[in-house]
Amino acid sequence: MGSRRHARLAPLSLRFISKPSNEVLQQLYLVELSAHRDPWTPDDIASTFSPNTRCIGLYLKEELIGFAIICIVYDEAELYTIGVNPKYQGLGFGRKLLAATLKECLNLGAARCFLEVRVSNAVAFHLYDSYGFTVTGTRRNYYPGSNGEPAEDAYTMACDLSPLASVATLPIEPDPAAPATSDASAAPQQ
Secondary structure (H helix, E strand, O other): OOOHHHHHHOOEEEEEOOOOOHHHHHHHHHHHHHHOOOOOOHHHHHHOOOOOEEEEEEEEOOEEEEEEEEEEEOOEEEEEEEEEOHHHOOOOHHHHHHHHHHHHHHHOOOOEEEEEEEOOOHHHHHHHHHOOOEEEEEEEEEEOOOOOOOOEEEEEEEEEOHHHHHOOOOOEEOOOOOOOOOOOOOOOOO
């Protein structure tokens, strides 16, 4: 894709990713690798796919540029990971992905959402704060040190999802690779 300005004008879509092929799993990993200091491995990403999780891919034209993985258990959701390729950060795409992801949590019956965020990640912290997340605690040395950097603490955060009921978001399209009979947005098993 050309300039960042052109990226804002290109078609943006969200899609469920239910059973990623090796190619899609590699694309998820490349986004994860580019977006996080301590990225998940492809095996870590693959291991999250279960009846209680949803993966939402963010596509610019047909290029996967971001994704989020959530887990729903009863009336609680946890945002396992979310990231946007740095080339496309600062354009509002992460905000759109987060809004649609939280709305999906609500649609699946969750009343609250929980997450962890690096204490040094001010951009993510402010994004979460803008959606009503508040700090509930600190996990000491949650993120391991690497490349000479020390371990880092994480804030635990939570938000009430009910205010998002009236928020308009991009629709999330079905996974084109999923069988026609599956419904990616069906409520997870309890």
